[in-house]
Amino acid sequence: MKNQENFILAIESSCDDTSAAVLCNKKVLSNVVATQEIHKKYGGVVPELASRAHQQNIVPVVHQALAQANIDKKQLSAIAFTRGPGLMGSLLVGTSFAKSLALGLNIPLIEVNHMQAHILAHFIEDEAQKAPKFPFLGMTISGGHTQIVLVKDYFDMEILGETLDDAVGEAFDKSAKLLGLPYPGGPLVDKHAKLGDEKAFEFPKPKVPGLNFSFSGLKTSILYFIQKKTKENPEFINKNIDDICASIQFTILEILMDKLKLAVEQTGIKQIAIGGGVAANSGIRDRLENAKNKLGWTTYIPKFAYCTDNAAMIGIVGYLKFLEGDFAKQNVAAKARYKISNSY
Ligand code: KG4
Ligand code: ZN
Numbered sequence: 001m002k003n004q005e006n007f008i009l010a011i012e013s014s015c016d017d018t019s020a021a022v023l024c025n026k027k028v029l030s031n032v033v034a035t036q037e038i039h040k041k042y043g044g045v046v047p048e049l050a051s052r053a054h055q056q057n058i059v060p061v062v063h064q065a066l067a068q069a070n071i072d073k074k075q076l077s078a079i080a081f082t083r084g085p086g087l088m089g090s091l092l093v094g095t096s097f098a099k100s101l102a103l104g105l106n107i108p109l110i111e112v113n114h115m116q117a118h119i120l121a122h123f124i125e126d127e128a129q130k131a132p133k134f135p136f137l138g139m140t141i142s143g144g145h146t147q148i149v150l151v152k153d154y155f156d157m158e159i160l161g162e163t164l165d166d167a168v169g170e171a172f173d174k175s176a177k178l179l180g181l182p183y184p185g186g187p188l189v190d191k192h193a194k195l196g197d198e199k200a201f202e203f204p205k206p207k208v209p210g211l212n213f214s215f216s217g218l219k220t221s222i223l224y225f226i227q228k229k230t231k232e233n234p235e236f237i238n239k240n241i242d243d244i245c246a247s248i249q250f251t252i253l254e255i256l257m258d259k260l261k262l263a264v265e266q267t268g269i270k271q272i273a274i275g276g277g278v279a280a281n282s283g284i285r286d287r288l289e290n291a292k293n294k295l296g297w298t299t300y301i302p303k304f305a306y307c308t309d310n311a312a313m314i315g316i317v318g319y320l321k322f323l324e325g326d327f328a329k330q331n332v333a334a335k336a337r338y339k340i341s342n343s344y
Contacts, residue, residue, distance in 0.1 A: 006077040006322060007069075009101075010315030011062070013094030014086025014114045015144055016045045018057035021311035022069035022076075023319055026125040029069035031305060031312040034061050043183045044173070045143075051089030058097050065311070076107055078327075080318025083111040084338030086144075091334035099330055111328040112317045114309075115140060115340040118275045119151055120320065121306040121313035128303045132273045136300075137263050141256065141284075142276030142308070143169030143184065146213050148263050149340060151273075154320050157340050160263055161211025168252060169278050171215035175222050175248045179237055189245045190281050196246030201225070203251040211259055211266070218251060253283050257291075264297070273300040277308045 005024050012019040016039055021031040034057040039045045066073060081098035084091055102109035119138040123131045138149040138157070146163040166174070169186055176185020203221050206214040226244075229236040237244065264270055272291075278284065279301050288299040306313055321327075 006319065007071055007075050008078050008080055008110075008315050008318040008322060009062070009065070009073070009076050010080040010112075010311040010318050011058070011094045011098050012082045012114070012309060012311040012314045013054045013058065013090050014082045014084070015090060015309055016050045016053075017309040018054045018061050019309065019311035020058075020062040020065035021315045022065050022071050023312065023315035025319055026123065026316060028124055028126065028312045028315065029071065030065045031310055032061050032065045032068065033308075033310055040183055043177055045087070047087045047089055050087060051093060054090055054093035058093055062097075073101075073105060076105060078102075078108040078110055078318060078322050079105075080110040080112050080314050080321070082114045082117070082314055083328075083332065084335030085114060086336065088334060088336040091336065095332070095334040099332070103330060108322070108327040109330070109332070110318045110321045110326065111332050112314045112321070113338055113340060114314075115145065115147065115338075116155070116157060117313040117317045118142075118145070119149060119157065119273065120154060120317050121275055121302045122273050122300055123154075123320070124302070124306055124312060124316045126303055126306075129306070130300065132271050132298075132300045135269055136271035136273050137260070137267065137269050139256070139260060139272065139274045140276045141168045141274060141278035143167055143173060143186075145276060146215070147340070148211050148259060150267060150269070159340055160266075161213065161259060163213040163215060164208065165214050165216040166219065168213070168215060168256065169276070171218055171252055172278065174219045178223055178226050179241065179244060186278060187280070189249055190283065192242045192245035193249040193283060196242030196244070198246040198250035200240070200243035201247040203247060205251060205255055205258070211263055213255065213259060215252075215255075222248060249281070249283050253281075253287055256284065257287055261295075264295070270295070270297045271300075272297050275302055275307050279307045280304055
């Protein structure tokens with residue numbers, strides 16, 4: 001199977017992006033993502049609306065992925081889908097769709113852990129990225145996740161630390177909301193931060209032992225800070241938006257980098273591979289670039305399209321499992337909570 005062309009259709013529907021991709025072995029032929037705009041006006045993902053939007057999007061998104069790849073569904077070798085973790089209503093749509101299509105086409109069905117997929121996205125063959133070597137430390141940072149993982153092999157991963165409350169993307173988005181910025185605010189905080197002074201204001205860093213994270217305290221301290229300052233001067237946010245964003249971003253990046261440094265210290269591994277939507281942040285990219293020279297780290301950031309939620313990353317896991325003949329049964333069920341370490 002390794003030397004022939006295997007076409008994998010992959011489906012991702014764990015949160016608010018409906019995505020389908022077609023891979024030929026490790027190469028991506030298409031990767032279509034329908035982002036659900038409906039959540040913008042609510043300032044966050046509304047699970048029931050996400051599930052309904054997936055139902056509307058899934059058929060056209062799969063059609064488009066096959067058309068862009070120029071592949072007929074009869075040519076498909078297998079169908080991979082996100083089994084979890086994620087929002088149950090959202091996962092159910094992709095899971096039922098993948099199961100029915102695999103049954104109809106009489107081809108193997110492959111279940112994929114979304115968190116493994118964020119990490120294995122590094123192994124997609126693409127000239128814009130290169131694959132890390134085992135063992136490495138994976139850090140997945142997005143609106144839904146914050147995790148540091150020891151990756152010993154494709155399917156041998158161990159969580160070293162994760163968030164105890166909000167994800168780092170949520171910390172960006174919720175801070176942005178307090179400043180009156182639209183959802184998702186992460187990219188806007190990044191944009192303002194580039195123009196501001198990161199030492200202008202000081203926010204406390206949480207004292208969480210080991211490699212776990214916590215971001216809810218930061219959000220509360222920003223809330224109190226904004227309330228106090230706008231009471232003194234109603235124009236405070238407008239006048240200081242760049243400095244506030246730079247200071248918030250600085251604090252969040254300090255938290256991430258402190259934990260990464262600790263993980264390197266504890267494991268002796270200096271290969272760092274990051275992923276997730278927050279990997280787009282210009283500050284984290286700068287810091288990782290600096291760490292190459294200053295700390296001797298080797299760092300990997302996948303192409304942005306493979307950082308945010310996408311089906312191509314589900315497809316690469318699908319292909320790796322396909323090679324091992326690791327197929328799911330038709331009675332496989334979606335799993336809202338699904339640990340990275342017990343899915344192999
Ligand atoms: O991976 P993703 O698309 O979806 C989730 O699984 O959540 O990540 C989206 C998150 C949002 O919280 C968004 O604000 C954040 O990634 N994000 C950023 C930047 N671009 C996206 N956060 C900080 N700086 C950015 N440039
Ligand atoms: Zn994700």
